[in-house]
Amino acid sequence: MTIVLVMAVTSFSFAQKNEIKAIEKALKNSNYADAKSAASAAQGLIGNMDDKSKAKFYYLKAQALYANGNGSDADIDEAITSLENLKDLESKMGKLKYTQKANEMTTGMVNTFLTKANEAFTKKDYKVAAKRFEKVYRMSPKDTLYLYYAASSAVSEPDYETALDYYIELKNLGYNGAEMNYYATNVETGEEENFSDKASRDFSVKAKLHKLPREKKSASKTAEIVKNIALIYVSQGENEKALGAMADARKENPDDIGLLLSEANVYLKMGNRERFKELMEEATEKDPNNAELQYNLGVLAAEGGNSEEAIKYYEKAVAINPNYVDAYTNIAVVILDGEAKIVEEMNALGTSKADNIKYDELKEKRTKVYEKAIPYLEKALELKNTNIDAARTLMNIYSALGETAKFKEMRTKVEAMEASANGN
Known part of the structure; x- marks a missing residue:
């Protein structure tokens, strides 16, 4: 029995060495398919390997699966696991014979997948980019930035389920992205x-x-991460989870204006415009010199049909930032919003003397509306000379007012903008 046992152990030992040699030989010839097959065969013998042989096997297996950057996603995942097993084993052994080589290999893998991830993102293949960036992070967990890139790519796909997993992992890691x-x-x-x-x-x-x-x-990305978690929950109908995510974040960072705005956006997404407005007003109190906040409150007021309040907020925005083009444009839009009703009244009139008098009154009223809007449109066009919407509106106003010279000048500008937009 002793002789049989010795022969069995010897047989296992030869088998192990032969399989490991087969992996090495295939790798030497860059024959990764054969190396992968030999690694698979050797895997069944790992339970009888000594630690020294196991370490070598883990390293060779990772090489075979990585295939110099050409392995499948599943193979790369297995290669990463094999390298982790190697590092854990040699750490316990107290002898890092292959760990240094494994680190060099990991660096090569990171660079390869980072290049592939960037290429996929540039080509707008966001699904592939997300998976590649995640691989980079799994290979180098200290580089949490790549998990953030994976989440951003997944959102761009859009693949909200995957993005949510990444964002929650980032949140749990305490990642804020500030550099x-x-x-x-x-x-x-x-x-x-x-x-x-x-x-x-x-x-x-x-x-x-x-x-x-x-x-x-640089600014912290915490607000963005929590906001995206909340918005994904909202899209899934998980409103309570969305608000819970925002509440937790704001509790930890009560003075973070970004989180406050993110919570406001969540309420807007949920259709709770009143709460959105309350939070936006709270944000303006915390940051009174933020032109964008004033502008957004103006948009909200305009959408609610409160023209006077909308103009008030837009004017605050331009008072803070005199070059805020969209604010000037929107003031004009709000002013001109009353024109349609005036024209409707004019068109409904008859031909009686009373109607003619009323028509002239309405025409004068429309003229005053135009004259009030003109300075804001001109300022918007001055600040952004490619603002074709402002130019077209001015052209039509000058035509309605009978200002022929200004009409012709603006028509020339509009035609030049249209030609430029069409590549002529």
Whole structure:
């Protein structure tokens, strides 16, 4: 029995070595299909391998499955697991013979998949991009930015179920995406430039190639992540979960204006316009010099039919930011909103003397509406000379007012804009 047992153990040992050699030989010849088959065969013998052989097997198996970047998604997942098993095993052994090689291999895998992820994103193949970015993150868990990219890609697909999983994972990891940016002004061009790291920036400043160094931390992505979680819940009809996600986030960050606005957007998505307005007003109190907040309240008031309130908010927006084109345009839109009713009344009149008098009164009223709107449209066009909607509206107003010279001038501008838009 002892002789039989020894022969059996020896047989297993030879089988293990032969299978591992088969993987090595196939890899040497870049024959990844054979290497994968040999790894599969060796997998059945792993229970009888010693730790040294197991470590080597895990490393070779990962190489076979990775196939120099050509492995399937399932194979890559298995390769990542094999490398993790290797690192855990050698860590327990206290001998890192293959771990360094595994780290180098992981770096290569990360670079390969990052390139593929970027290529897919550029081609707008967001589904593939999301999976590739996730792979990069799984291979290098410290780089949580790539899980954020995976979530953003999934949203762009759109694949909200997958995006939700990624966003929840990011939230649980405490990811906020805030990074320190390093700036300095180019001495030759006078343009401020962003450096990849502090050392590079400081070196360039020391070499007198740049001056005026400064540092600024980028905005946190926490509000965006929580908002997207909430909006996905809303799209799924899970309103309570949506509000719960927002409440938890705001409890942790009560002064975060981004989270406040995100909660407002969730209520708007749910159709609760009153609560949306309340939160927007709260946001303007916290940030009174934010032109965009005032503008959004103007939009809300205009949609609710409150013209005077809408104009008040739009005017606050331009008072804060005199170059806010959309605010000027929307003021004109609100003013001109009453024109249709005036024209309807004019068209309903008869030919009696009383009707003619009424017609002239309405015509004068319409003229005043036009005259009130003109300065805002002209300002919008001045700030953005490609604003074709403002130009067309001005052209039609000048025509209605009988201002022929201005009408012809504006018509020429409109025709030039249309030609430019059509590539002529």
